Amino acid sequence: MKYRKFGNTGVMVSALGFGCMRLPMIETDNGKVVNEELSVKIIRQAIDQGVNYFDSAYGYCGGKSEETLGKALKDGYREKVYVSTKVPTSRIKEKGDYRRFLEEQLRRLDAGPIDFYHFHYLTDNVWNDIVLKYDLLKEAIKAKEEGLIKHISFSFHDKPEVMMKIIDTGVFESVLCQYNLLDRANEEAIAYANRKGLGVVIMGPVGGGRLVAPSEVFKKIFGKESASTPELALRFVLGNPNVSCALSGMSDEKMVAENIKTADDSSPLSEEELARVANALDEIKSLADLYCTGCEYCLPCSQGINIPHLFRIMNYHKVYGLTSFAKGLYGRVGTSEKEGKKASECVECGACETKCPQNIEIRKQLKDVVSVFE
Ligand code: SF4
Ligand code: SF4
Structure with a gap:
C-alpha cells in the first residue's frame, strides 16, 4: 500500500x-x-x-x-x-x-x-x-x-x-x-x-x-x-x-x-x-442534447426546484451512463432546501425558460427527469 x-x-x-x-x-x-x-x-x-x-x-x-x-x-x-x-x-x-x-x-x-x-x-x-x-x-x-x-x-x-x-x-x-x-x-x-x-x-x-x-x-x-x-x-x-x-x-x-x-x-x-480524457469528455458532453452550464440564471424557481442540480443528475445518467449513481443522487432530492424539490413539483409556469441563456426547454427536460427517476 x-x-x-x-x-x-x-x-x-x-x-x-x-x-x-x-x-x-x-x-x-x-x-x-x-x-x-x-x-x-x-x-x-x-x-x-x-x-x-x-x-x-x-x-x-x-x-x-x-x-x-x-x-x-x-x-x-x-x-x-x-x-x-x-x-x-x-x-x-x-x-x-x-x-x-x-x-x-x-x-x-x-x-x-x-x-x-x-x-x-x-x-x-x-x-x-x-x-x-x-x-x-x-x-x-x-x-x-x-x-x-x-x-x-x-x-x-x-x-x-x-x-x-x-x-x-x-x-x-x-x-x-x-x-x-x-x-x-x-x-x-x-x-x-x-x-x-x-x-x-x-x-x-x-x-x-x-x-x-x-x-x-x-x-x-x-x-x-x-x-x-x-x-x-x-x-x-x-x-x-x-x-x-x-x-x-x-x-x-x-x-x-x-x-x-x-x-x-x-x-x-x-x-x-x-488531455485525451479532457477531449473525450468534452466530445461526449457536446453530444448531449441537454447542455446546461449550471449558470443558475433560471433560479429561483417558485416551486423550489434546483433546476441545474436536476440536470446534472440527468447528465450522469444520460451522458455518462452512471444510472445507479444518478438514481442515488435523485433519492436525496426533496430532502433539503439545497437539493430542492423533485421535478414532478414543476407547475410549468415557464418563468425559468425566459431566463435560460442556453434556451433549454426546461419544462420538457424536467418531464424527462420525472420519467427516468420518479
Ligand atoms: S416552469 Fe417549473 S421549473 Fe420552471 S420556474 Fe416554473 S415551476 Fe419552476
Ligand atoms: S439558466 Fe439554463 S443553463 Fe443556466 S442553470 Fe438554468 S437551465 Fe442551466
Whole structure:
C-alpha cells in the first residue's frame, strides 16, 4: 500500500481509504441489516493489506456502520488505523446536540478517541444556520482539547468558494469532498486546502462512491485494450498531488482485493492521457442534447426546484451512463432546501425558460427527469 502525507496532521494515510457507508447487508424479517460477520471480515482484510483510513458517519447503514466498524477494530486492529466519522450536522437543533451526538458515537465505536471528526455535509446554509448559529466550532475545539477527538474535519457539498471560506477559519485539519474524472469542480479548492495544510480525502473517485464504475465512458476514452475503468479513475484522482486519500465503499472480499491491487499498482495519468480524457469528455458532453452550464440564471424557481442540480443528475445518467449513481443522487432530492424539490413539483409556469441563456426547454427536460427517476 502506498501512503501519503495527510496535510499538517503528522499522519500518513493509505492512498485507498475504506468508506463504511456500503457495508454488506442481509435480508431479515425486519428488513435489511448489516451483515456483521462479513463486514468485520472485510474491514480486517483491508487493514491486513495496509488500508489505514476508515470513514463512517452517524447515519450510515441505518445507523449501524459505526458500531460495526468498532467491532472490527477489536483484537488489536484499532492501533493500526485512523477512524473518521461525522456528526450529523443537519440534525443539530441546539448547541448541546453536538456533544450529545459525539458521546453517542464514541459509545457506538467503543474505540477510544475519534481521529477525524467531521461536520457532516457542510453547505453554505448548514455552515451559517447550524455551525455558526450554535457556535459549534467552539464545541469541536473543546472536544479536541478534552481528547475526545484528535482532529477537526468537514465533509463538503457546495461550491468551491464556500469550501475555501470554511478553510479560512483556520480550525479544520482535513476535508472530505467530491472529485472525479467527470466532476473536477473542486480542483482549485482541493489545491487551496493542500496549501493551507489540510489533508484531502476524496469520496466517489469514479463518481459513484465506488472504484468500479458501471459506465462505458472510460472505455470510449481509452479503447478496448486500455486499462480498466476503476484503474483509470483511481489513477486520475491519486494523480493529483493535492489529494491524500481516495475512499471506496467496499461491500465484499473481491471488491476489497481488487481495489487494494488497483491502489497499489496505480501510477498517475500522464499529461497525454489527461488531455485525451479532457477531449473525450468534452466530445461526449457536446453530444448531449441537454447542455446546461449550471449558470443558475433560471433560479429561483417558485416551486423550489434546483433546476441545474436536476440536470446534472440527468447528465450522469444520460451522458455518462452512471444510472445507479444518478438514481442515488435523485433519492436525496426533496430532502433539503439545497437539493430542492423533485421535478414532478414543476407547475410549468415557464418563468425559468425566459431566463435560460442556453434556451433549454426546461419544462420538457424536467418531464424527462420525472420519467427516468420518479
Ligand atoms: S416552469 Fe417549473 S421549473 Fe420552471 S420556474 Fe416554473 S415551476 Fe419552476
Ligand atoms: S439558466 Fe439554463 S443553463 Fe443556466 S442553470 Fe438554468 S437551465 Fe442551466
